Amino acid sequence: MHVEIMKPFLWVVPILLLVSILHYSCFVDGAPQVPCYFIFGDSLSDSGNNNGLLTLAKANYKPYGIDFPRGPTGRFSNGRNLVDVIAELLGFSHYIPPFAAAIGWKILHGVNYASGAAGIRDESGRNQGMRVTFNKQLVNHQNIVRQIVSLQGNNNSAAIQYLGKCIYTVTIGSNDYINNYFMPRLYSTSRQFTSEQYAGVLIQQYSGQIKTLYNSGARKIALFGLGTIGSIPFEVAMCNRSTNNVSLCSDNMNSAVQVFNARLQSLVDDLNSNLTDAKFTYIDFYGIGLSSAAASLGSVIFDAPCCEVVRETGLCVPFNTPCQNRTQYSFWDAIHPSESSNVVLGGRAYNATLPTDAVPFDINQLAQA
Numbered sequence: 001m002h003v004e005i006m007k008p009f010l011w012v013v014p015i016l017l018l019v020s021i022l023h024y025s026c027f028v029d030g031a032p033q034v035p036c037y038f039i040f041g042d043s044l045s046d047s048g049n050n051n052g053l054l055t056l057a058k059a060n061y062k063p064y065g066i067d068f069p070r071g072p073t074g075r076f077s078n079g080r081n082l083v084d085v086i087a088e089l090l091g092f093s094h095y096i097p098p099f100a101a102a103i104g105w106k107i108l109h110g111v112n113y114a115s116g117a118a119g120i121r122d123e124s125g126r127n128q129g130m131r132v133t134f135n136k137q138l139v140n141h142q143n144i145v146r147q148i149v150s151l152q153g154n155n156n157s158a159a160i161q162y163l164g165k166c167i168y169t170v171t172i173g174s175n176d177y178i179n180n181y182f183m184p185r186l187y188s189t190s191r192q193f194t195s196e197q198y199a200g201v202l203i204q205q206y207s208g209q210i211k212t213l214y215n216s217g218a219r220k221i222a223l224f225g226l227g228t229i230g231s232i233p234f235e236v237a238m239c240n241r242s243t244n245n246v247s248l249c250s251d252n253m254n255s256a257v258q259v260f261n262a263r264l265q266s267l268v269d270d271l272n273s274n275l276t277d278a279k280f281t282y283i284d285f286y287g288i289g290l291s292s293a294a295a296s297l298g299s300v301i302f303d304a305p306c307c308e309v310v311r312e313t314g315l316c317v318p319f320n321t322p323c324q325n326r327t328q329y330s331f332w333d334a335i336h337p338s339e340s341s342n343v344v345l346g347g348r349a350y351n352a353t354l355p356t357d358a359v360p361f362d363i364n365q366l367a368q369a
């Protein structure tokens, strides 16, 4: 794997692009492009589902949310997270509520089931404590779907028609590496499987999970690939502690993730050819991070978190005063992108800049289809 050149970069923000995209941030009046948006995944998408859980994977304390109007909410960001940006671009006048707080008719506009530390595999993230695994998120969705059928006057065909118009996004898989495969002292997967075998096992399970989502009526589904996990400050520091060649360790992680991403792209192709009444797309999170870096003006800090972090978790130290110039940091804590990076990532997932950003559709095209 020739990953050498990709080493240090991740979610770097081209400042000019950022300024232009920030114009979107005033919410649009009028109807959104689609009636509903359902969100599955991990801490990249979580907007508060872990707040009531006994877990280390929590972000409902300062300095999280320092740039968010409502302050700390459980979002793993200084401001908006990835799916907030996508909801805005889709034209929603509000953010999609977390499942933990979603009640009444509001569920018709969508629900966010995502949970920090969650993985494709149930055991992933167990080192952090409680979390809502992807399997459990799908069960929660089936519960919401039953409520939607009832809100539609128990008219099944009306409910099915409605659910087919919604956008569904999934950000899952990072914890199957960060909080599983790359924690060999706590998990046995790296001894059981080569990275090729592991990607295969994950994709096979993911494939079944996405078919479950399809069977619950989803027809417009965007699956996010994984980012350059080996280059996040948390893993670089871990490599620095546990090996004498940081770049080798970090490159190995990025290679493993690229194997997963390649398999995920094939899965999306397969799903599109097998389930022809639905549209699936792959979002190139890895490549968007790298090309943003290439386009950056060189004044961005991409290898250090903005807040001081807890070594064991990579999350911000509670009540720590973070850096001032937050828009110049691509990372917020040692794992998660800053709001500025989320604006770029969400912006390019919605409206692809390069043809490889979103294959075969960007989210805007999914919404219009």
Ligand SMILES: *[C@@H]1O[C@H](CO)[C@@H](O)[C@H](O)[C@H]1NC(C)=O
Binding pocket: 155, 156, 157, 158, 161
């Ligand atoms: C159920 O919904 C479908 C599609 O919206 C509609 O055509 C049909 O008339 C509805 N049936 C009843 C009994 O309301």
Ligand SMILES: *[C@@H]1O[C@H](CO)[C@@H](O)[C@H](O)[C@H]1NC(C)=O
Binding pocket: 236, 237, 240, 246
């Ligand atoms: C590795 O650790 C040493 C000692 O703690 C530190 O000085 C150095 O900056 C670290 N390097 C990286 C790449 O994190």
Ligand SMILES: *[C@@H]1O[C@H](CO)[C@@H](O)[C@H](O)[C@H]1NC(C)=O
Binding pocket: 245, 246, 247, 248, 249, 251
């Ligand atoms: C560290 O690993 C890289 C490959 O990622 C290799 O090019 C380099 O030579 C290694 N350095 C040492 C000191 O072994």
Ligand SMILES: *[C@@H]1O[C@H](CO)[C@@H](O)[C@H](O)[C@H]1NC(C)=O
Binding pocket: 207, 267, 270, 271, 274
């Ligand atoms: C798609 O269909 C082919 C042929 O029936 C099958 O081999 C493959 O496993 C299916 N893939 C998915 C993701 O359903």
Ligand SMILES: *[C@@H]1O[C@H](CO)[C@@H](O)[C@H](O)[C@H]1NC(C)=O
Binding pocket: 299, 300, 301, 323, 324, 325, 328
């Ligand atoms: C951001 O501020 C820190 C100190 O607060 C400074 O060290 C750093 O150089 C600044 N970053 C940029 C990109 O100007």
Ligand SMILES: *[C@@H]1O[C@H](CO)[C@@H](O)[C@H](O)[C@H]1NC(C)=O
Binding pocket: 351, 352, 353, 364
């Ligand atoms: C998508 O981005 C291009 C520039 O990359 C811009 O010209 C266009 O207006 C954008 N479209 C939407 C729907 O945001």
